[in-house]
Amino acid sequence: MTTTHLTQVAKHWDIFCTVVDNYGDIGVTWRLAKQLAAEYHIAVNLWVDDLNSFSHILPSLNPVLQQQIFNGVNIFQWNNPLDIDYQAGEVIIEAFACELPKQVKYVIEQLHQQPQSLVPYWLNLEYLSAEDWVDGCHGLPSTQPSGVKKWFYFPGFNQKTGGLICEQNLFNEREQWQANPKNKMGLFNQLGLSGINIDDSVISVFSYETPALTALMAQWQTSPKPIHALIPKGRSLSSLASFFTCDVSDLMPGQQFIFGNLTLHILPMTDQTGFDRLLWSCDFNIVRGEDSFLRAQWAAKPFIWHIYPQEDDYHLVKLEAFMKIYCDNLAAEISTAWCEVNLAFNQGDQHAVVNYWSQLNSVILPLQQHAINWPNNALNDADLASRLVQFVKNS
Amino acid sequence: MKTAHEIRPGNVIMLDGSPWVVQKTETTRSGRNAAIVKLKLKNLLLDSGTEQTFKGEDKLDDIVLERLDCTYSYFADPMYVFMDEEYNQYDVEADNLGDAAAYIVDGMEDQCQVTFYNEKAISVELPVHIVREVIYTEPSARGDTSGKVMKPATITGGGTVTVADFVKVGDKIEIDTRTGEFKKRV
Incomplete structure (x- = not known):
């Protein structure tokens, strides 16, 4: 049984993350933890229930250790019940509405009942959505049965929301990287991807399973220009089993397969910096979920967003909401092609995705320019970490 | 206790030791099918208002107050007047009806439930x-x-x-x- 400290409140922040989808939840919380530590000098404890999944994006992490430090962040193995001494800090973030450990709730409640105690500021960091209702829910309290207030913090695309995760120097780093084509060629070499010429089209693929991907792959084989599709082992590759004579689980990073003018490369997993650079280096990115979706926007390259599927096709409502703001100042021809290819991909509509991919190619230059302009428009002067720190200060 | 998802306009919940009447509920969906419920609330002791957000499965302490089956009678600005089976009339402030006001029409026969707090009609709950x-x-x-x-x-x-x-x-x-x-x- 863990011990608890009820009277002392340290200045650190605790972030709790349950890993649901391998890389999404942990991807977001790891980026946030690193940024709070690096840019705001906050002592951050990151509690993660699945260090094995975490180690895929932080390869030097040892999944069997209870506690370790990377990038100035204290990473803890979060077992239930909590088997590590827990001391309340200044802020507690439950990422994506995960349920805090009972011991942590107990400490919060005990502190709340002590008149002179400082109670940690308790936040629920929610999922990113471009829907209108987010504006009205961001920053609202949620009084718990114990009387303790928890606050809902919604990331988002406008000033009324909690902002978007983006490190302070990210855009400069990306611009420098993209200014020199040697960088991308060097990265491809480093990743063991051979046969890519500097003018070839390179497309990264990190989606969920969908028949739309199979249709695009078939189309890319007949492309007049060589196309290289970079795909890590996992859910995208599972969609493409029919392309291989062997089981997709037997494929190894670095292997490549040529189908007409399409070369399919099996991509090794990489850390977050490597993933960003990969997105910066490709001509087009197919991404999924939340973390890679946002990083694809920051890459300033055109992309398809494969959104996490929800009941009753509700994910399409979220997709439409994002498409509406992304295409706000786009010419109708570009907007239609981009929206329809996204919709078709998400609906698994093979005929439509092929059709609209062709249309997208005819407007790719202005779409690329839009992708370059978008990050600064989307960021709205303040990123999530800075707004979050201010939100806590104002509380 | 009810989950936030089950809370309806007209319900009264206890928050931090005070009774609050729910004036409006708004349910939306966050990531991975999770429901988010936004409540517009009015404090029955202080007459002040607030908005709060809950996870759909959060438990809220709804309190059972005196309730009477009534039907809508007429509107006497700014009060909606309801009547019980014994022809007693009860005035409910328009503000306290929240979203339910949009469904109030002359001649409606829907059985509503008027809720009382300290003998005052404070809210109306329509049939589902x-x-x-x-x-x-x-x-x-x-x-x-x-x-x-x-x-x-x-x-x-x-x-x-x-x-x-x-x-x-x-x-x-x-x-x-x-x-x-x-x-x-x-």
Whole structure:
């Protein structure tokens, strides 16, 4: 049984993350933890229930250790019940509405009942959505049965929301990287991807399973220009089993397969910096979920967003909401092609995705320019970490 | 205890030691199918208002106050007047009806529940499902019969409901008063 400290409140922040989808939840919380530590000098404890999944994006992490430090962040193995001494800090973030450990709730409640105690500021960091209702829910309290207030913090695309995760120097780093084509060629070499010429089209693929991907792959084989599709082992590759004579689980990073003018490369997993650079280096990115979706926007390259599927096709409502703001100042021809290819991909509509991919190619230059302009428009002067720190200060 | 998802306008919940009447509920969906419920609340002791957000499965302490079955009688600005079976009349402030006000129409026969706090009528809860007539909506654009294509419709009383594309002016529709959603044509 863990011990608890009820009277002392340290200045650190605790972030709790349950890993649901391998890389999404942990991807977001790891980026946030690193940024709070690096840019705001906050002592951050990151509690993660699945260090094995975490180690895929932080390869030097040892999944069997209870506690370790990377990038100035204290990473803890979060077992239930909590088997590590827990001391309340200044802020507690439950990422994506995960349920805090009972011991942590107990400490919060005990502190709340002590008149002179400082109670940690308790936040629920929610999922990113471009829907209108987010504006009205961001920053609202949620009084718990114990009387303790928890606050809902919604990331988002406008000033009324909690902002978007983006490190302070990210855009400069990306611009420098993209200014020199040697960088991308060097990265491809480093990743063991051979046969890519500097003018070839390179497309990264990190989606969920969908028949739309199979249709695009078939189309890319007949492309007049060589196309290289970079795909890590996992859910995208599972969609493409029919392309291989062997089981997709037997494929190894670095292997490549040529189908007409399409070369399919099996991509090794990489850390977050490597993933960003990969997105910066490709001509087009197919991404999924939340973390890679946002990083694809920051890459300033055109992309398809494969959104996490929800009941009753509700994910399409979220997709439409994002498409509406992304295409706000786009010419109708570009907007239609981009929206329809996204919709078709998400609906698994093979005929439509092929059709609209062709249309997208005819407007790719202005779409690329839009992708370059978008990050600064989307960021709205303040990123999530800075707004979050201010939100806590104002509380 | 009720989950936040089960809370309806007119319910009274205890928050931090005070009774609050729920004036409006708004349910939305966050990532991975999780429901988010936003509540507009009025403090029954202080007469002050607030908005709070909850996870759909959060437990809230709803309190059982005296309730009476009533029917709507008439509107005496700014009060809605309801009447019980013994012809007693109860005034409810328009503000306290929240979203329910959109469904109040003259001559309605729906059995409502008026809630009392300190002998004062503080809120009204409508039946979960009510039927109203569509008085205006655009004609069906594509002849859709699947029910997936939606459009706005104005109902008796002036409220707006998003309905299936096949719904026409004069149709009677069933509405879920908890969510304001169109359920079916009746």
